[in-house]
Amino acid sequence: LGTDALFFIFYYAQGTHQQYLAAKELKKQSWRYHKKYMTWFQRHEEPTVTTDEYEQGTYIYFDYETGWGQRVKHDFRFDYSFLEDSLSV
Secondary structure, three states: OOHHHHHHHHHHOOOOHHHHHHHHHHHHOOOEEEOOOOEEEEEOOOOOEEOOOEEEEEEEEEEOOOOOEEEEEEEEEEEHHHEOOOOOO
């Protein structure tokens, strides 16, 4: 399945096994779920800053609210405390 289809399943089949499988596949494709913003992020390039608590840099994120598409976020700080990491790939 394509990325758009996976995002559709993730957001519109909530609480189902299909949502779990979509999330698992997105993680395999290096997307990471941000619990605070409730959306998926992927590194656009290597972070400019990396610490034990966060990384900062340019990311692609999936905008499910206003445009249903991928957008670029420059100089974004991704706090690891908001990283969903309970789903094993």
